[in-house]
Amino acid sequence: MAENEVKQIASKLESLRGSQLSSQAPPLLSRAKLALLRLNALVPSEETHKSHLHLATTILELGALISIRLRDTESFTRYYQQLQPFYAIEGSAWSRSHAQSNQSKVTGLYLLLLLSVGDYAGFHTVLEGLEMSAGNEKLEKDQFIQYPVRLEQALMEGSYDKVWGETKGEHLPSDEYAVFSEVLINTIRSEIASCSERAYPSLPIANAKNLLFLDSEGAVVQFAQSRGWVAKDGRIYFPQQEEEMLAAEKDVMSASGMVIENTLGYARKLETIV
């Protein structure tokens, strides 16, 4: 009974397109999860039937991908966590081949999510786990995983033009990844902005347009205003530098406080030793 229901819902979910998604998918998913609970398959155990495992993974993966399309990152994270025990069961144990599953797609999306919120520690933790369990060759061929890995490398290096290139449509391994492009572009834009503030004394607006990947000079001026830069005579001036000079002077003041504190600390320690 419940098994058929889940199957029906799964096929229905796969056929959903566009605007139907936001209205119809969530109630369908909760119904599917209820049915899975009745089958006792939402959390895998040793007794869970193989076909039920398949069903549960399919539903959860669909749920994860739909959450991404609906930009609901919290529910995506939940689905990802729920999927972990299923992925921990070895493929051969329930005749599930690597190719037909969405495992690497979902994992890749999770990596991208971590990257987009700037959780590098979490990113590397997940990646370490993948390296250990999957082995190198498989991972290097996996475009879904390699995509976030490449992005992270480019981000850490500072080759922002590479990141920009990667977010273009033709490089994306699947449509779901496009959801993060916008977030990533915003991230690199603010990174570039903070770098430019330090690196350039001033910058012509036309060049800034290219540097910041903005469409028009008007957008540049708008962006400049939002960051508090001064745009005049066709150039952008970065006022932060002067403020930093002031801050540096203040640093010296606070540094003397630090020196006094440290010296008192040494004296106290010396007293305990001697």
Added chain:
Amino acid sequence: MADKMVDKMDIDAVNGEKEEVKVGPAPNLPAERIIINNFNLINQAVDAFDARFTLRALRSIATIRKADNFAEAIAVGIKTAFPKPRDNARRVLEDMLPERVRTAPGAGSEANGNAKEQDIAEIAEVWAYLGVLIQVYLYDHQEYKKGANFSTNFVEKVRSFNRRTMDAIGAKAYFYFSLFHENLDPKPPSKQSPVIGIRPSLLAALRSAVIRKDAETQAAATVLLLRNYISTADITQDDLLVAQTQFPTSAANNQVCRYLYHLGRIRAIQLAYTDAHDHLESATRKSPTTGPAVGFYQQSTKLLIVVELLMGDIPSRSLFRQPSLEAALHPYFKLVQAVRVGDLQAFLKCTGTYEPQFRQDGTYTLILRLRQNVIKTGVRMLSLSYSRISLRDICTRLGVSSEESAEYITAKAIRDGVIEASLDHQNGHLVTVPAKDAYSTTEPSEAFHARIEALLGMRDECVMAMRYPMNKHRQEIAEAAKARERERELAKEIVEGDAEGDDGDDGGFEGM
């Protein structure tokens, strides 16, 4: 109590003449002698409630496991400790030894004499010690399956005894328990490995150890759990475990080393390099640099080098010249050379050549993260050598794909404070700002502070690591009480003497 006396005397009778070799068994003794001597030590530990005797007994395992007749020696030991052949405790142990050893006429028969009513509880430590010996024997003969089964029951039994004098032996038992499971197929990185199955019992051991204030088992269980989680790359669980538990301060030095190493590893994966560096540095400093533990020293040094590189520091050359490290660290030496000069090509070549080695050490993913450091160093080198350099040149020197990339990379380097420079976008130049005098900044004082801090930390640790004999203060109290007693007696005598003297005086006076 009487039983214990009998038991003790029994063993004394067996090796009465060997009484003087209590301090560390001499290597030329036959293995069975050492084992029987150790019974004595363990009994002493139980009587005096002093764990040091037990530790001494355990230390000799390294010597006796190398003996040719190790199995026979254990059999003799078992027969001595449990003279009754139908004894349940004895059977459990003997079942693990090969048939030929079991049936061989044992030298232990002489001890059968008057030890009929031995109580299991009284010599539980001896039994546990023999159990550990069996574990060692099975491990040396690679009978992992058998060992795992035996150990599972064994540690349960040890835990149920709840005796503080057994803590040191129990910790060892858990160590082998986990070691056996690690060697069962499928081996750890796989998610189906048996090591996952032993987590509940390790956690249970940790729980009971904490409740019983059993620092030895607590330390051992914590370290084993950390290792267990790392082996299947469950870094998140590891992190939670560290956050939720306290490592006992009184743990043995080698457990502390292991704990620090695992902690350093977790922090390195989580990109907390400063923490990782602190932990790994302590681990390498505390670990023995020679002898059988040199593997640990090498491994932690490898990780330390990678973390240091990730922090942007270059390990000192002298590190690679130590005889115990030189060969093992060769790949890392090449790596450091590449990073030091900022040569991206050499770096890629090095990671390519030594990839299997790095993978085996579990440092490969960390090393891949070094790429950006190599680039940063390269940028710094260029900025130090040229006061003005075009972006095109930077691009070719660093081996970066495009001029745009080079511009962004240098801009990021400027923001991150790697170089002091500014970019001229129209002309495509990087202009270096002349270096400031380092002594006009706070840098020297910071470096000074860091050093002082490290030394003070080391001193504090040394003070805490000092060992004081147990019950010393009680002795002192007793002595003080005795001294007071003596004083009182003296005072009394003086008073009496005075009185006598007075009498005498009086008498003298009278006599006058």
